[in-house]
Amino acid sequence: MERVPELLEEETLDPADWASLKELGHRMLDDMFDYYQSSRQRPAWKKPSKYALNSMEHPLPQFPQEATEVYEHFFTQILPYNTENGHPRFWSWVQGGGTPLGMLADMLAAGMNANVSIGDHMPMYVEKQVIEWSKEMMGFPKTASGLLVSGASLANITALVVARNHFNKSIRKKGLQAVPAQMIVYGSAETHNCVVKGVEVIGIGSDNFRKVPVDDQYRIRVDLLRQMIREDREAGHLPFCIVGNAGTVNTGAIDPLEELAAIAQQENLWFHIDGAFGAVPKILPEFDDRLKGLELADSLSFDFHKWLYVNYEVACVLIRDAAIHREAFATAVTYLVQHERGLSGGPDPFSNYGMELSRGFKALKVWMSLKEHGIRRYQYMIRKNLRQAQYLAGLVQEEHNLELLAEVPLNIVCFRFNPGGLDDSALNIINKEILMRLQEQGIAAPSYTLLNGKYAIRAAITNHRSRLEDFDILIAQTMRIGKELIA
């Protein structure tokens, strides 16, 4: 074969000059440690500058650029405009703030560049270890199975696929045509939207997700659930799954899980729990009562990146019956067959338990974090967040121009500024403006929701850096802006 003269065999994507890359790497580490250490000094949010935004509309790079220059771009135009969920007063949506060791673990994982799908290598065993620990934390039996995925959204879909394929063993081959009637999923009206999306993705259709009304504490009405199941059966439909909430996204409501488990058993339905963040207090003995029933689910989703503070992204799905889990996804193609020996030996491939074949080594940051802190320190941090939520709710109740809009069973506090004499639509406008100014002035970053048509400022406290004084600041500044607005 003719050699193309200008192609050098020695050329790789590794650096030509290792020394300068090492120097750059050390600078990156120092910069990121400084970034973590200075989180309290930064604004809670900063709008990306025009310059930074323009720098993301460049043409496709054609020629090599120095790594130091590329890093400079990151350091000056990307890092300063982060989402800032590591800030002590970030309480938007439900996001954890990550840790420095989590960051380092992700660096090590990226360095190993392991594809954790198949093979006899340690990253496979690390993920298995993390799943064993997850079962123990959540009270699942040792015989259960599990998988790490990107987030609770994917964990929920994975569980729904297992439930669906278990319901009718022909679905994998024939699709939903194998099912003679319409399959139905039940969950409260407060169920996270990703479950409804999951129901769409697995071919059931969102019309067939029954949004069961909630009580005044935003928990599923089990009497109405029973009634809906009965009506659906009478109409010839096929109920197959109940989704319970351990911590709803709006208010942190916990459905009566034990009752749901009993109904699922009586009705022969799959019982899944979305415990994205609210399953986490299962590690606190004082939550034994409130989370009773969690351990009875057929499947459970929870996030490590929310209330376990692990760096994005990583969540876990647990399935009580490992054989049913495997049956839902396992394939026997020749190029993925596990061998007795050699590189293709080792554990049952993870690709037999989920949709993804190529998978990163996200288990490492979980493994390192759980070892670094131990369950004892997680218990401490979660208790701290729970106490902070009660403290914030107390501040709201003491201030007669503020109104608490929902009970606070967990770590989510919904409130609004309400000086009296204004109707909901006026209050909605004012409270949205308060929220915008809290964020734009870099004071704090709570988020929002609508509760019975009322615009709520919503703080979801999954933040290990928050202190009580941060909630004093939130309330004082909310009052200041509120008074400015009505003046």
Ligand SMILES: *Cc1c(COP(=O)(O)O)cnc(C)c1O
């Ligand atoms: C955040 C959340 C989800 C989605 O989880 P991701 O990790 O963002 O995919 C699902 N359910 C609840 C209750 C949540 O709070």
